[in-house]
Amino acid sequence: MWPKADPEKMKPILDELNRDLIGYKLDTRLRQAHFMAQVRQEVGSSFSLREQVEYMGAAALKQIGYYRTHHKDADIDGYKKGKGPANGEVIANRMYDDNYRGEKYKLGNTSPGDGWKYLGRGLKQLTGKSNYQDLTNMYSTIWPDEKVDFVKNPELIEKPKYAVRSAIRFWLKYKLYDVADKGAEGVQVDAITNIINKATDSYAARRQHFIHAYKIFI
Structure with a gap:
């Protein structure tokens, strides 16, 4: 998905994703392909954890x-x-x-x-104070051993652990895994994109990213 990315930069991201694939609802290859296709569009080819x-x-x-x-x-x-x-x-x-x-x-x-x-940060490029507050409110319900205030510390989402968790929180909140489970067609990709960023002009690009991800994961 990111052939030019530094492996050392990717490792903590993958470690966090792999720590709880079942709890994160990333426990099938189809779900993983859908998730990563969206991440590819959000962070770009350079895998930037902050919106450029x-x-x-x-x-x-x-x-x-x-x-x-x-x-x-x-x-x-x-x-x-x-x-x-x-x-x-x-x-x-x-x-x-x-x-x-x-x-x-x-x-x-x-x-x-x-x-x-509160510009875009993390694997899903979380954007806006309301969304940072929502992440703060929901965070401890998923990870009860830790309480973090992302409104006061927004830059934390640029760190691998929280970059992943901010995206997982969104994936779980909107049950995007249920949409992913419906299939490997463009209609499912578009449905997920519509929830992530309804007004985006990147629907076609995300479908292409999914085709690539599907080949990798399936």
Whole structure:
């Protein structure tokens, strides 16, 4: 899935996944293929555990939040090839500001700086203060031996252990394993994608990732 990734970077991720395949509902090859296909899209080919907003170009920004109605700012703020990384903090704070997001797509980012503080992290690129709070609330019900506050410590989700667990929490909460169990067709991949990120433009890409994952795992 990630042929160019550093094995040393991957090992703690795989160790955490393997520690409880039954409890994590990743105990069949079909479930594993579906799970990893989604992760492949979320973290990209470089396996980045933090959203790389610094490399979002103007065209991509114009589809999201504030930038949908402020195209000139997207042109100014967006990544330009050969110019080095853009200002990720500015981009995230504008892109993920609830004031510019539809009611169904609000993230709980209501204070200045929330967009940058709660940008995408982990295997599922958990995004937004509300989702970080939800992870905090649910965490100890799955891992009762530990209590963690991800709202106060959002950067923890960039660490392998929590990067995995943040994704597992979502997988379990929305019972995505039940969807995975229904089959190995594009309709199942799309159904999972729809729950993870309904408005994404990556449905086709995720189907392709699943085809690749299916060959690996099955």
